[in-house]
Amino acid sequence: MMPAYFTKKEIETLNHFCGADLSSRLQGARRNLDSSMVRIVNTGMVSSGKSSLYNILTDSVAEERFPTGAARTTTSADSYVYNSIEFIDTPGIDVRDADDALSFQTITQSDIILMVHNIKTGPLTRRESDWLKTLSDSMGSPEIRQKRLIFICTWKDTREMEEGYEDILNEVKSMVYGIVGTEIPFFDVSVKKYINGINKKKDILCQKSGIPALSAFINEKGAEYSAVKRVYAYDNFQRVAAEARSILYSIRRDLYDNTQRKRNSVEQSYRSRRNAWSNIFNVFKAYRESFDRLKEELRHI
Amino acid sequence: MAVIFAVVGGAVVIGLCSDSDHSDYSDYSNYDNYSNYSDAAERRERRLRAKQEETESARQKVNEYKSDSVNPCLTLKSLIMEPGESVEVPSVQRNGNEKITDEERKKIDAETADMKKEVNEIDQVISKIDKLLEEKP
Numbered sequence: 001m002m003p004a005y006f007t008k009k010e011i012e013t014l015n016h017f018c019g020a021d022l023s024s025r026l027q028g029a030r031r032n033l034d035s036s037m038v039r040i041v042n043t044g045m046v047s048s049g050k051s052s053l054y055n056i057l058t059d060s061v062a063e064e065r066f067p068t069g070a071a072r073t074t075t076s077a078d079s080y081v082y083n084s085i086e087f088i089d090t091p092g093i094d095v096r097d098a099d100d101a102l103s104f105q106t107i108t109q110s111d112i113i114l115m116v117h118n119i120k121t122g123p124l125t126r127r128e129s130d131w132l133k134t135l136s137d138s139m140g141s142p143e144i145r146q147k148r149l150i151f152i153c154t155w156k157d158t159r160e161m162e163e164g165y166e167d168i169l170n171e172v173k174s175m176v177y178g179i180v181g182t183e184i185p186f187f188d189v190s191v192k193k194y195i196n197g198i199n200k201k202k203d204i205l206c207q208k209s210g211i212p213a214l215s216a217f218i219n220e221k222g223a224e225y226s227a228v229k230r231v232y233a234y235d236n237f238q239r240v241a242a243e244a245r246s247i248l249y250s251i252r253r254d255l256y257d258n259t260q261r262k263r264n265s266v267e268q269s270y271r272s273r274r275n276a277w278s279n280i281f282n283v284f285k286a287y288r289e290s291f292d293r294l295k296e297e298l299r300h301i
Numbered sequence: 302m303a304v305i306f307a308v309v310g311g312a313v314v315i316g317l318c319s320d321s322d323h324s325d326y327s328d329y330s331n332y333d334n335y336s337n338y339s340d341a342a343e344r345r346e347r348r349l350r351a352k353q354e355e356t357e358s359a360r361q362k363v364n365e366y367k368s369d370s371v372n373p374c375l376t377l378k379s380l381i382m383e384p385g386e387s388v389e390v391p392s393v394q395r396n397g398n399e400k401i402t403d404e405e406r407k408k409i410d411a412e413t414a415d416m417k418k419e420v421n422e423i424d425q426v427i428s429k430i431d432k433l434l435e436e437k438p
Binding site: 005006009010013014017026030237238241244245248249251252255256258259262263266267270273274277280281283284285287288290291294295297298301 | 345348349352353355356359360362363366367370371374385386390393394397398401404405408409412413416417419420422423424425426427429430431433434
């Protein structure tokens with residue numbers, strides 16, 4: 001059970017004023033401070049090959065630790081620790097809002113994000129672009145993005161023989177650069193080819209799949225990140241907290257101003273009531289003085 | 302001789318006294334003077350009646366005005382029940398002012414309650430964020 005740093009009411013307030021995304025990022029960033037282990041999370045469209053890739057990266061092809069299939073097989077964020085790295089598999093995006101929310105929440109609690117794209121579908125879809133932008137924007141500076149984001153094209157085997165494959169890859173790279181605003185590690189891999197290579201004991205196939213290079217990079221990246229995780233995680237939490245505070249203070253100021261305006265408006269309307277009462281009272285006082293005077297005069301007749 | 306003087310002197314004295322009394326009676330028996338006295342009394346009576354009517358009219362006016370125009374501006378039952386002719390005027394003024402001040406405060410509270418609640422909720426979250434930032438792991 002994850003510790004809850006915010007009460008239910010506080011989370012409602014955060015969601016209401018800062019939006020669910022920032023609220024989720026803030027909670028995730030704080031939770032991520034509790035773990036010293038590097039967390040690597042995957043994300044991408046349904047059936048882009050995220051779980052298959054994770055089975056290979058965690059050496060779990062045979063037991064299929066992360067269930068795979070053509071349909072929406074991953075419905076919760078499954079995780080597995082391998083080589084001192086926690087691999088977290090998330091549901092595909094753009095199918096269910098609940099899946100998207102879970103993916104985002106999981107990503108906010110993670111260190112390195114593998115954005116997985118099925119190259120068979122060509123360039124990034126609008127949804128993928130938006131998703132990548134959301135992730136990228138949540139990370140702050142380009143330096144942090146370079147350290148935390150890795151872009152992976154899967155199903156390389158389906159298109160690599162095509163004449164324009166490099167062009168497609170370059171187009172995707174260019175889109176990613178445009179969205180992230182900096183160059184991030186980029187890989188194209190084929191799980192199928194790697195498994196063939198393993199099954200046929202053909203190292204060349206394995207190498208050509210791009211998986212060994214990716215695996216080595218991730219392990220190296222994991223170790224590198226582990227040394228600075230505390231600093232990065234705390235910096236990230238500070239940054240997200242500052243973002244939330246800034247929004248909350250701004251809304252607080254607006255609310256305060258509105259309260260003052262409302263108060264002034266009521267006071268203004270009551271000023272006329274006070275004047276009306278003052279007039280009524282003065283007339284009454286004059287009648288009463290007149291009556292008292294007459295009474296006195298009567299007494300002296 | 303002495304007796305003569307005494308008799309004559311006494312008669313003069315009596316005569317003088319008798320003359321003086323007669324003069325007084327003569328005044329009262331004078332018709333004009335009596336008429337003057339009666340007019341003054343009547344005038345006084347008329348003045349009294351006029352003043353009484355004026356006072357009664359002023360009494361009605363102050364009571365009606367108090368009941369129709371002042372009472373709706375008051376909250377204290379004792380002041381509302383008391384007629385305008387006898388109610389304590391400074392208390393009326395004070396209660397009328399208090400009523401407006403209370404209503405104004407209630408109106409401000411009602412119209413700003415939601416915003417104040419939201420400000421409190423925000424303050425609570427900001428405090429929590431600050432606390433978490435202080436707890437650097």
